[in-house]
Amino acid sequence: MNSTSSSELAEAVARARQAQQKWSKLFFDERAAIVARFHDLVIDRSALILDTIQLETGKTRRDAFAEVVSVAGTARYYVSHGKSFLASRSARGAVPILTSSVLRHRPHGVVGMITPWNYPFLLSMADALPALLAGNAVVLKPSELTPLSAVLGRSLLVESGLDPHLFGIAHGTGEVGSELIRHVDYIGFTGGSVTGRKVAVAAAERLIPCSLELGGKNPMIVLKGASLRDAALGMVSGAFSNAGQTCISVERVYVESSVFDEFSRIVVDTTRKLKLGWSPSWDLDVGSLIHGAQADKVMGHIEEAVQSGARVLAGGRRRSDLGPAFVEPTILSHVGHRSPLSTEETFGPVVALYPVDSANEAVVVANDTEYGLNASVWAGESGEAMEIARQIDAGSVGINSTLMIYNSFDVPMGGIKQSGIGRRHGEHGILRYTQEQSIVSSFAAGGGYDSLLSRMRTPKIANNFLKMVRLWRRIPGLR
């Protein structure tokens, strides 16, 4: 795929800007009809989409399928609910009866999106759909490693009736991404925290809003009352699906000491049965990493931990016999709390188990990280799990679940601390693509509200005015 030149990028944004004028004036239902057709096409063409994702990422069929499920789900959610989220609403005026206020949501104009390689179809399309539905045009810079899924997604939108100029794609490395930020009105970035910081600085220089969906070092807590079998299944899927290359993957597991050995035994047994490899069939569990350099990084974390005293309970080896970037699903114990494997995002099929003496200790170590994206709690009693969830410093916490937040479209998803700014999904996930505009009206003659303060010519009038305001805006509990 040739890199997009500076002039091509500027032209794509200019065309998008022009097309957006007409698009933003359509009724929501007209825009939604196109996204609804796209939803159906995604389902009808799912085999082609799965082939494309698998070919450019090396992931398994089931991991590719997760992308299709989420894109279809996002389309359905915003087609159904977007209209009410975007509806103007009336609000109190400055003075009752004589004034009124209306809150509107205006699209930004051209939304720039920069996406990574780990979910190339999902992350390119699912965040673009609410941006389009809100009346924006989109110009996307997908990862240079995985451009085809985005190209396919865009072509399905165009086939569904979208004006092609409303969805531009710029190809190339991070340089093209940073150039994109210089042209657009909003930037939605998904990627690593280091790049995210650069994107935030570039957006700040232009004073454009941005959202940053960044990395994580996601903890899971297993308490003695939990169903260990369920928790083990949750951990195996939360740590090893997509070969661990998921921003919300489980990477650290804190298990109450009294059940540590039993839990370890179950997860190790389950993990050893996972089938590793790449094929378009549905029966493989763990696929390839994106490329050899990612496998090097993951193996580096494992090797450093082992040299520092960690024990390999399952996996631990690179599988060059299967391809250049396969790493066995790996479980480690006795990993030092300051080891890179405990502190840095590994982004591979590797998880560390740590015994803890109590739920309180689990919370303290779970929160001992610069990240705050996702977490997971497994306890015998739901009240206890909820109590722990509330104490975790993360944008989302799953109870009896590790990855479910991604398909919980009605609640916001995003990170705190170094895991990002802003949220996707829910009302916020579409309103972030709009600017709020307040329209306030005065119905009074003679200068209306604006001339009101100029009438305060004596202390008595001014005092009476304040008393009236007190009556209008009565605060419960205050006289």
Ligand code: NDP
């Ligand atoms: P990167 O941060 O390396 O890259 C993300 C995107 O940014 C790519 O398209 C990249 O281009 C581009 N880019 C690189 N440098 C710049 C720059 N200076 N200005 C603008 N754009 C730039 O992330 P990865 O692709 O390695 O993806 C993995 C990371 O993404 C992990 O940390 C993961 O946790 C995170 N992620 C977060 C998610 C979330 O929702 N919170 C979801 C999925 C992933 P190119 O690579 O083509 O050079």
